[in-house]
Amino acid sequence: MTATAGAVAHADETPLPNGTTRLAGADRYETSAAVSRRSFAAPVTAAFVATGTDYADALAGGPAAARRGGPVLLVRKDGVPKSVQTELARLRPTTIYVLGGTSAISSATAQKLGSYATSVVRLSGSDRYATATAVSRRGWSSASTVFLASGAGFADALSGGAAAAHEGVPLLLTQPSRLTGTTRTELARLKPSRVYVLGGTGAVSDAALSGVRSALPGASVTRLSGADRYATSAKIARTVWSDGAPAMFFATGLSFADALSGTPAAKVNDAPLVLTKQACLPSAGYSVRSTFAPGKTVILGGTGVLSNNGATQECGTMRYSGTGDDVITISKPGGATNPAIATLTHDGSEYFSVWGLDSKMEDTDLLVSTVGPYRGTVLFDDYSESKSLQIQADGAWTVAIRATSAAPKISGKSASGHGDTVLNWSGSASTARLTHDGSSNFIVEAYGRSGDWDLLVNEIGSYQGTVRWPAGPRVISIEADGNWSIAIK
Template sequence: MRSRPRLIVAAVVTALVGTLLTVMPPTGPDGAASAANAANFDPGFLVSDQQFYDGGAMTATEVQAFIDEKHPGCSAGYICLDTYAQRTSTMPADAYCDQLTGRSNETAASIIARVGAACDISQRYLLVLLQKEQSLVTHPSPSAARYEKATGFACPDTAPCDPALGGFYYQVYFAARQFNRYAAHPEQWAHRAGVQNWVWWHPNTACGRSSIFIRNAATAGLYNYTPYRPNQAALNNLYGTGDACSTYGNRNTWRMWTDWFGDPTLTVPSAKRLAGANRYETAAAVSRSVFAPGVPVVYLASGAKFPDGLSAGAAAAHQGGPVLLTSRDSLPQSVRDEIVRLRPRQVVIVGDVQSVSARVEAAVQSLVPGIRTAVTEQEALPTAPSVATTPQPATTPSTTPTDDGLQPTPLPTPMPTDAAPDSVTSPTEPATTEPATTEPATTEPATTEPATTDPALEPTPSPSEQAPEDAQVASAAQPDASTTGVLRLGGANRYATSRLIAEHAFDRAASAFVATGLRFPDALSAGPAAARRDGPVLLVDGTKPSLDAATRATLQRLGVRWVGVVGNTASVTAGMATGIGATGAQVVRYAGSNRYETAAALAAAFGDVDTAYLASGQGFADALAGAAAAGARGAPLLLTGRDCMPSQTRSALIRSMPEQVVVLGGPPTIGTASARYVSCG
């Protein structure tokens, strides 16, 4: 595994030019392209580091589709880039690129995608480079010589190319690798970021040179690769030629990127952090950031157990209210204060008394006028055996500063009655993690969750959840969504609770998402996606070979005609997806190799957005409240690691073009580096 030397360079340049390198750039996967305007050309800032060093910018399929779109057709007797393929050799991992395993007949699109991913250089840039140097993306009759020097690597303007580094594969690989060498050892190269640089206008030194303040590592790399600046004559004729002292390499790089993919220099503001001393205060802070007083509803879920609250986010967003968290036996003061501020017409308590006690329910009733408590499915069951709980010490408010430059929302001073502990956002307690044994294989070893013995995460159902997944209760009352007061929705198990929530919040729903109830990440990321389609999230035991009757009945009662299945077949089986399709609904699966990639797949459906939310992929609590807020704002919910950001998440942020990024939870949950988009590697 290579190191990430460019991040050291970025840190140095950040100290010199402010926060330029700590923000994510917006570009869309479909390319928010626009005709380049020479007035926007900044010789010191040709492309942002975030867009340039983005090895997840395009997949092989996307690269192929792009080439097919741009290519006009191939002349007879020639092999064009859209059909080019060759044998590729294995390139061992080093300090600049991950290992690339050779293939017997690899397409150009696959080479571009895999090299970009291995070296963490944007596939967009590699396509631009191939066009800038040899017009290979659009050329209808490329000669063998064009492939031999495809990227111009080791081909100086004043000497022949190095034949040992010729050929399409080597040209793409060594060019991508070279940019990491520039970033790792800036002192060895003529052009450096963060200082004034002399840059020649032309190989003919009689044309002279000019001084440029190069603002970032990627721009410095471009000048080291092509060491000339376009003069005014070249810029005046942006799509043509200038005068005898004009050069076009860096002009064309900027122009082509702009034309094909949008402005290469666009960035978004640094992330805003919403955090409290514990998960309860964080949820209240999230609520305050989005919801004004007089909301129709507040959903109240356990802050210690994830299953019941997983479906609440989409329901709350649909009804126009937040999700708040509580401990089992006492209502935290921060939550009391937020309920009072919100003045909801109704509070929906999610889960049975084993999750949220009658004592908490009574405390909520004292805050909300017009009390009515509905009979629920769980309350119609025989009394469940008591569940042993671990005594929980009081939480001490955090005095640890958030020294990452992300300012938390000011919070009221915690009262002594807010004694529920928190294992995710409290700086004094370890981060809560999920059992790793239930997670499909991951390609992000740096953020893989460790095993945990935390009983709050319940890898298996609690005693009160031993009823079958499709358990029905004949005397269960269907709650009225328009009723004021306090309502409890508690089913025989997490699956029944999710169905109760769906049928309470939605009279009809054309769309729904289905996710496993055995793990939290997929369902949490699905919440905002479901809200975007104005539908619920239903939990299932995704290991079952077929769809259960109760879930089928809920889908049919709601009139669902489209279902998003979240996670791969290890999360929700193919048989279950087939059963959903048998209801007459169209089925679309959103899946990745791990939870981060699955969340990114869901985020891609949003397209360009104003806001994106980031939550921990290793602890559920902050994201429970975040799902409702994100859903209400039409924003996706992406997952990140504690110490760094998975590449899938980082690329998803770049694709979604957010104007604002909101980090949910304090530095113990999402650390400084992760909140500043530092990629894992």
């Protein structure tokens, strides 16, 4: 089979409905069967089977299973769980592909699997890298693109497997420190014009990346990585689904089992697989979700592994929304006594104000007072403690509360923007040139960790001037209705 960009559709695939769907069972084996049951109608041409106690063999198997229009099911080394037996009996696959050697899935287990299919084919090699190569050789005679991930960890390859499945291409594994010999040979055979290397240099070193370039002169070799596994996962989704996606799959980034079976199912739904935390979605993944606005949200695994918030609620952010006047009880990252930042929006045409309220429902802090549509970020509770917010509005509004540490850092010695903003500053004392082109208040304040406070500018309308600039760390609060700039000398 020769791979081309874009997944091949199979008549036996059953996409999920719009909305939120959780695919889970009592354990990883039941979860794999549940994912398969909701994704594939019988009969299927192929089913891929991998051990449920390790990740290596199934990583490359996911894209291959997706290409053949079948699931990845998990089994024990010395037995087939009842839930998987039931699913295989339903699927009636023509061929079962057993991933890995007898140390992963015994000969007796492979023989038992033969009762559910016309044939059983074992795809294995001397190690995980050779097994991934064997899977690739069986599935592709050539490939325009290859995804390459570390075989020493699972995180990057989980999201990469869904991306490879979407593109209809293989995923190969390498040692972190150097390009594995069997993988080099397979790359030379496949002759891809593009290779995506997944993860930072700790996962796949620059030396290994150089080995790819040496094996494939003239090929485009691109590293997809982020600050951590969650940011790398989000980067893969943004790159491969550059025009957005109608669905998103979410799996825990701390274990591998649920996501292994999720790869072919993600392909059925044209979805990236994004790694997340149990109770909240890291900011990089939340940003992708906000951009894609998927009609389908799919959660892999039970609530003990991944809560609904893990697919919807940004980590470190408390979100509230409504329409018209309201009083809402709030939470703040780090606790009620700490200052926080709030990003607020309003789409009405009349008065919009937000006041902080203490436990006695008395005013503590004025966050916003304006007329018409609004979007801005403000600092609040620097000297007070708000338990609630009183909102006056004639339209829809949103409030997103974060810790002050989440505010953007002033990069280098300059910053610019529009409207109300909060920034972090950590440099030395100096002077700064500030400008503002608005017609209302322009107020710039600097807050220190010990409670000290500096009023740097307090003007109305347009402004240009040079002021003293305090040493960091400081939280810089800017109140403005126009464009502003800061140039620190």
